[in-house]
Amino acid sequence: MSSLSHDETLMGRALDLATRALESGDVPVGAVVVDADGTVIGEGWNARERDGDPTAHAEVVALRSAAQARGEWRLEGCSLVVTLEPCTMCAGALVLARVSRLVFGAYDDKAGAVGSLWDVVRDRRLNHRPEVRAGVRAEEASAQLLAFFAEHR
Numbered sequence: 398m399s400s401l402s403h404d405e406t407l408m409g410r411a412l413d414l415a416t417r418a419l420e421s422g423d424v425p426v427g428a429v430v431v432d433a434d435g436t437v438i439g440e441g442w443n444a445r446e447r448d449g450d451p452t453a454h455a456e457v458v459a460l461r462s463a464a465q466a467r468g469e470w471r472l473e474g475c476s477l478v479v480t481l482e483p484c485t486m487c488a489g490a491l492v493l494a495r496v497s498r499l500v501f502g503a504y505d506d507k508a509g510a511v512g513s514l515w516d517v518v519r520d521r522r523l524n525h526r527p528e529v530r531a532g533v534r535a536e537e538a539s540a541q542l543l544a545f546f547a548e549h550r
């Protein structure tokens with residue numbers, strides 16, 4: 398059995414998906430949605446450039462594919478695992494999808510909405526607040542992003 402926890406293993410999958418974004422010159426961010434049994438039901442990577450779509454962030458793409466797989470928009474009991482701290486849109490989307498748990502890698506001090514600039518998912522005024530685990534394989538996620546921006550600046 399692997400010594401990595403399930404979160405770490407899923408983050409490995411998200412890191413692999415993030416590299417797919419590079420094919421279209423998109424910022425490498427990857428995400429997976431797993432159900433309560435730990436089965437992957439949705440995957441996504443950032444495809445803004447590829448699709449010419451400002452909302453095609455990895456998390457939104459993964460949530461859409463998970464909802465399609467489940468046949469409904471409610472993703473209660475599911476976890477979203479993403480390489481980078483979600484922005485306001487994605488944090489809002491995962492709350493609306495009623496995702497139970499969020500796991501992310503690197504913090505995003507320029508746009509993060511799960512602790513960095515805002516804390517959309519743990520706002521006490523919301524009645525649905527997912528559990529959050531931050532910093533999973535953060536060094537690898539940061540390295541991937543830094544390599545991309547070093548090349549595209």
Ligand SMILES: [Zn+2]
Nearest residue numbers: 454483484487
């Ligand atoms: Zn986003």
